[in-house]
Amino acid sequence: MTPNTEDLNRTVFISDNLPFLKALDTESVDLVVIDPPFGKNQTFTGRLRPPLTDAELEHEYDLLISWGIQNESDAYEAGLEFPDQSGITASFKEIWDFRYQVTEADWDMLEAVCPPARHLIEATRYTHSDSTAGYIAFMTMRMIEIRRILKSTGSVYLHCDHEANAYLRQMMDAVFGQQNFRNEIVWRRTSGRSDGEQYGRVHDTILFYSKSDAPVWNNAYGALDNGYVRKAYRMRDDIFGRFRSGDLTGANISEGESGQAWKGIDPTNSGRHWSAPRTGAYAAWIDENVILGYQSIPGVHARLDALDAAGLILWPEKQGGIPALKRYLAASLGTKVNDIWTDINPLGSSATERTGYPTQKPQALARRIIESSSNPGDLVLDCFAGCAYVPVAAELTGRHWIACDMSLRAWTVVRRQFHKHPKLGILTEGEYSEIAPDRPGEGVKLELGDKRIIKVRGPHDLPVRRTNDEQQEPSIRILKPIQFRQKPVETGIQIWEAFVDEWGPACWYCGSEMDEDRRLLHLDHVEPNSRDGSNDDCWNRALACAPCNSDKSDQMTVEQAIDKALAEGRIARNRLRDEQRRKFAERRQWAKERWERIKINILPL
Secondary structure (H helix, E strand, C coil): CCCCHHHCCCEECCCHHHHHHHHHCCCCCCEEEEHHHHHHCEEEEEECCCCCHHHHHHHHHHHHHHHHCHHHHHHCCCCCCCCCCCCEEEEECCCCCHHCCCHHHHHHHHHCCHHHHHHHHHHHHHHCCCCHHHHHHHHHHHHHHHHHHHHEEEEEEEEEEECCHHHHHHHHHHHCCCCEEEEEEEEEEEEEEECCEEEEEEEEEEEEEEEECCCCCCEEECCHHHHHHHHHCEECCCCCCEEEEEEEEEEEECHHHHHEEECCCCCHHHEEEECCCCCHHHCCCCHHHCCCCHHHHHHHHHHHHHHHHHHCHHHHHHHCCEEEEEEEEHHCCCCCCCCCCCCCCCCCCEEEEEEEECCCHHHHHHHHHHHHHHHCCCEEECCCCCCCCCHHHHHCCCCEEEEECCCCCHHHHHHHHHCCCHHCCCECCCCCCCCEEEECCCCCCCCCCCCCCCEEECCCCCCCCCCCCCCCCCCCCCCCCCCCCCCCCCHHHHHHHHHHHHHHEEEECCCEECCCCCCCCEEEEEECCHHHHHCCCHEEEEEEEEEHHHHHCCCHHHHHHHHHHHHHCCCCCCCHHHHHHHHHHHHHHHHHHHHHHHHHCCCCC
């Protein structure tokens, strides 16, 4: 990590996240996981659980004073949300107004840095509203910075719902590039709703994008279905419990000992050979849990002997039957997780994680994301960290993390959420006077500069950016002028008849002469519509026999079609092929000149 981020692990910044993001070094973060506002244009209110204590409120006030903030006006000037001073409510405003979200300088920056996003924002004003356009502009400016700070192997996960996910998806395409879209994940956030005369909205969406085509990735696995387990893992033993049978033979007869009898059994009689796992997840599990050094055992028969000695082979009751490998349920990784997540439940009303904020997400959701798209020791960033579910999940999975939120109440929530995990041995700034150096029962000794302390920094104490990163801005995609398909001036019959009158009923590709029958002599597109959007006028048409038209289809050039006719025998010799190319070029030029005359009405139709 760069010096800029090296010392920021376990730091919570209370700041508008745009200047915070701009203060981070380029390519310094491994993963960004955010649950931002959803663009709903409303205020969310809940009740803190439990209400803040007097000590917590005093701590918040002391921090604000130390940052020069004494009231809501001061907080607004500093880009912060002034926390409710009752200590009872858990609320946040999500009100969007284009005039307040976007300055003229922001608008000019978007035009210079990411024109596709600016065009999308303009379109959003027409298709949705000014407020949603302001929200998309707000998110775009932050995503541009997030793209910059991500490492080339980094990823970003953006949580949203139906309100603006269609616009956010297009915005992410504009900033990260459509080629870096990975998944649109559906998370079932509730089991059932009654939303009036429409289907109940029971899911949120998580947009997953990477910085490049080579992001960090670790497969995620979920629990196997109970019905499948009962059906597939029907057998049990006293070694590891439930198991199913696995094949110890492979298709076809292999050379060497794998094709020879083992313990008097010869699988080659049925066209197979011996095979014992040596690589893969199950072989690694055997190596770690049953037979130390199993993967290094040379020879199929020696591995079979080792498996048999360890009791991992299931012998058939019928003499001469083929034995099988015991594949234990305990060794199963589970079922690979796909893009519909129904196995992570929303937080119940009595969940220990509950803070009182109505849109809080479960830590299990963040854990899956973090474990899939980062490695231990990597740096995870959450710049909408109000409920602290990402920082806690990052800490629990051995990652470094940085958090940012515009409300000081987020700092109080972070402290509370980490207090729920005392075994982590982590304290927060401000606890020096509250907790003795030695914490009874936990064996934690707090010393100055201890890395296990979570730090808090205000809006005037942001990191110092140390990188020059002009080259990191999103690339600008230059579009070609729009080409519209033109309605043909002539009908296909008119063009066909004009070609036959001028050149006779012959294929322009192979030269074969035909009857004047449109079923045998087709009117082909020289440049197919599927390739370049050309129109149907005579300058792009040619007469083609049925075989040449079929061979050419929409895949071949003229030269390739003529070569194909030579290969198929419709053109007799190479010399005739060259002549046919010359004739085709002559007829094509004539068709183009004819079209030019038609355009200026010299040639009557």
